[in-house]
Amino acid sequence: MLIPFRALPALAAAFLAISTSARALDIQFDYTYDTGNFFIGHADRQSLLDAAAAVFELRLADTLSAITPSGGNTWTADFDNPTTGAAVSVSNLSLAQGVLKVYVGAMQLGTGTLGMGGPGGYSVAGSGPSASAWFDTVEARGQSGALAATPTDFGPWGGSITFDVDANWYFGTGSLSGKNDFLSVATHEMGHLLGIGTAESWMALISGANFTGSHATAANGGIQAGLSGDLGHWASGTMSTIFGTTTAQEAAMDPSITVGTQKYFTTLDFAGMQDIGWTMVPEPSIAALLASSMLLMAVRRRRPEAGTVVCHRRNSR
Numbered sequence: 001m002l003i004p005f006r007a008l009p010a011l012a013a014a015f016l017a018i019s020t021s022a023r024a025l026d027i028q029f030d031y032t033y034d035t036g037n038f039f040i041g042h043a044d045r046q047s048l049l050d051a052a053a054a055v056f057e058l059r060l061a062d063t064l065s066a067i068t069p070s071g072g073n074t075w076t077a078d079f080d081n082p083t084t085g086a087a088v089s090v091s092n093l094s095l096a097q098g099v100l101k102v103y104v105g106a107m108q109l110g111t112g113t114l115g116m117g118g119p120g121g122y123s124v125a126g127s128g129p130s131a132s133a134w135f136d137t138v139e140a141r142g143q144s145g146a147l148a149a150t151p152t153d154f155g156p157w158g159g160s161i162t163f164d165v166d167a168n169w170y171f172g173t174g175s176l177s178g179k180n181d182f183l184s185v186a187t188h189e190m191g192h193l194l195g196i197g198t199a200e201s202w203m204a205l206i207s208g209a210n211f212t213g214s215h216a217t218a219a220n221g222g223i224q225a226g227l228s229g230d231l232g233h234w235a236s237g238t239m240s241t242i243f244g245t246t247t248a249q250e251a252a253m254d255p256s257i258t259v260g261t262q263k264y265f266t267t268l269d270f271a272g273m274q275d276i277g278w279t280m281v282p283e284p285s286i287a288a289l290l291a292s293s294m295l296l297m298a299v300r301r302r303r304p305e306a307g308t309v310v311c312h313r314r315n316s317r
Contacts, residue, residue, distance in 0.1 A: 024061045024281075027053035027100045027190070033081050033088065036165060038106035044171050045182065049104065052186035055265055056194060060273070061281040064155055065142035067095040072127040073134040079120035082162040083107050089123070093157070101158035102193060106165040114180055114257070117161035117189035118198045145277055146201065153277030154199040161189045177260050184252070184263040191253050191269065194278070197232025201276040206231055213275025219268045228255045240266035 029049050031039050039045050069075055069092040077090045082105030095101060109116060126134040138157070140146035145153030163169075163185065170179035192198050205213045209231070210224040217224050219240065226235035233255040240251045242264045252263045253272065274280055 023057050024063055024098050025057045025100060026096075026098050027057060027102060029053070030101055030103045031105075033083050033103055033160075034105040035083050036106055038083075038163065038165060039104060042171075044173070048172060048183045049186055051183060052190050053102075055187055056190060059270060059280055060194075061279040062155070062277075063142065064098050064100070065137050066097040066099075067093065067138055067141070067157060069094065072125070073130060074126070075122055075124040075138045077101075077120050077122055077157060079103060079158075079160040080162070081105070082160045085162070095157060100156065100193075102190075103158075103160040104163075105160075106163040108166055109162065109164040113164055114167055115161065115163050115185045115189045117159065117192050119156040119159040119193050119195070122157065143277060150204050151200040151277075152204070154195040154201050156193070156195070156199075159193045161186070161193060163189075176262070180259060181257065181262045184257055184261075187265060188252055188257070188263070191265070191273070192232070194273065195276045196253050196269070196272055197230070199276050202272075203231075205275060209235075211272065211275075213272060215271035215274040216268060219271035225268060225272075230255070234268065234272075238268065240268035243267050243270055 029039075029046070031046075034040050039049070067075070074092055077093050079088055080086070081088045082103050085107065088103075093101065122138055124135055124138040126132075136147060139155070140153070141155030141157065143153040143155035145151060146155050163182070167180050168178065169182045170176045171182050195202055202211075205211055206227065207224075209227050211217075211227055211234075212224055219225075220238075225238060227233065228235055234251045234253055236254050236256065238251045238254050239248055241247055242249050243266055249264065249266055251268050252265045253269045257263055270280065
């Protein structure tokens, strides 16, 4: 199941051949804060990020409303600088329908930590009769269930992902042996940014140390899936099957990945996303999916998710 880097141009072409109109999401990576040039000047790394994004662009069908500030309706995107960890605020981003903006970079994350990511927060202000709808757009992007007292959906503007600058990364060339697969980690962190372990609709489905979502339960053989101690991942070692196949694999959204291996999103991982509110497109061919893996002023404020979570490496066993 290893996808060599030399295959990525062909995979990208195959993905782009899918009608743009069929893709509800457009995940756009922003390198503004990549001041350490972890991605800038490295087309191979950027291509792998695009491959990770395509895993979700192929499967998620939600229509996220555009965020278009104007007049008294303004907002600020809040997130952690992916290269320094400092808090960042960007005023009045305009996001087209379906667009998610993801700021990326790299810094030292400490022993054993490969990546860290999650959705961003926001501040929003508005006035007049359109203020309430404007607040809801920034908070939920048209996903009404995200606004419920017990949330059942999720509509982020985007967020940030940081990778460990010191990790011995595999970027798709040479041998994977002894290295940490970048594509697998990027896909894992995108899962967090899209709500696994971070969305309020995920938190609403936690009972004790189990996840009660009906789709995940069905995908887990009718048994509620256990969670890790941080409640933001499946329990370590949770098994499923690579989506669209009968091939057994440890779930992509458990807390760690074995050095020298790759992980693909599994049936359980996608089921968890469905439980937190994402709508799935009709099942694509497995070839396509594996190819992709590569008035008075009023104010609301939401801080960046405290549940930003990490992916750890573990030694080969």
